[in-house]
Amino acid sequence: MEKSYANGAKNKGSILRNIFNRDFVVSAIVPVVIFYVFNKFKMTLSGIIFSGLWSIGVVIANFIKTRELNALAVIAAAFSGIGLVGSIISRNAAFYFVSPLVGNALVSLIFFLSLLSRKSLIEVIVEQSYLKNAPEKMKNDKEHKFVWRFLSAIWGFGNLSQVILGAILLKVVSMSLYYAVINIYGNILSILLLAFSITFPKIYFKKKRQKIKN
Numbered sequence: 001m002e003k004s005y006a007n008g009a010k011n012k013g014s015i016l017r018n019i020f021n022r023d024f025v026v027s028a029i030v031p032v033v034i035f036y037v038f039n040k041f042k043m044t045l046s047g048i049i050f051s052g053l054w055s056i057g058v059v060i061a062n063f064i065k066t067r068e069l070n071a072l073a074v075i076a077a078a079f080s081g082i083g084l085v086g087s088i089i090s091r092n093a094a095f096y097f098v099s100p101l102v103g104n105a106l107v108s109l110i111f112f113l114s115l116l117s118r119k120s121l122i123e124v125i126v127e128q129s130y131l132k133n134a135p136e137k138m139k140n141d142k143e144h145k146f147v148w149r150f151l152s153a154i155w156g157f158g159n160l161s162q163v164i165l166g167a168i169l170l171k172v173v174s175m176s177l178y179y180a181v182i183n184i185y186g187n188i189l190s191i192l193l194l195a196f197s198i199t200f201p202k203i204y205f206k207k208k209r210q211k212i213k214n
Contacts, residue, residue, distance in 0.1 A: 031055050032180050039176045045087065048096045052084030078103075097175060100182065104162045111156030115149055122155065122197070123148035143208060147201050158193050162186050 031051035038047025082103065083096035114121035126148060165185060169178040 044093045048087050101166045104159045108156050108159035120149045120152035122152040
């Protein structure tokens with residue numbers, strides 16, 4: 001049964017090559033630079049609007065060009081969009097800075113709450129992608145369920161760490177530094193979490209097979 005997951009993960013190996021591609025870098029790093037420049041000239045709200053539009057524009061342009069979506073770029077653009085609309089409506093730049101923290105808190109809560117249900121969030125995602133046609137015996141295997149619940153907890157704590165870091169930064173550093181640090185930290189963390197979610201099951205099941213053979 002572990003081989004079935006490994007084969008599925010192998011077929012999805014291209015995910016790793018696409019995580020940190022050009023479009024993701026452009027949609028994640030350039031907005032920070034745009035905001036920093038505008039904020040330097042005391043045009044914070046304008047910086048928010050243009051950086052948000054840039055992130056969303058990159059995702060749309062990439063989809064029109066390739067008909068494919070980079071998951072991380074979409075997430076970054078979604079947060080930018082929420083903050084952008086809220087900032088324009090409220091005319092308050094603080095909304096833009098707080099919205100990602102609220103979003104991360106909600107995502108973290110969803111991951112943790114899924115641990116109380118029969119299937120954790122990661123398990124649902126994996127079954128819909130890697131193990132779509134896998135037999136029920138494999139899906140109900142305790143070893144598989146342990147891995148998916150463990151990864152769901154890791155993602156929950158990862159998103160929670162962004163909320164805690166962001167809340168601290170908002171109180172001790174300038175808005176421009178907060179914006180840069182929280183964006184870069186969030187992007188790097190997402191990459192590490194995705195990479196870990198792909199490699200950990202392979203290593204875990206490989207060690208299990210070795211123990212059985214010995």
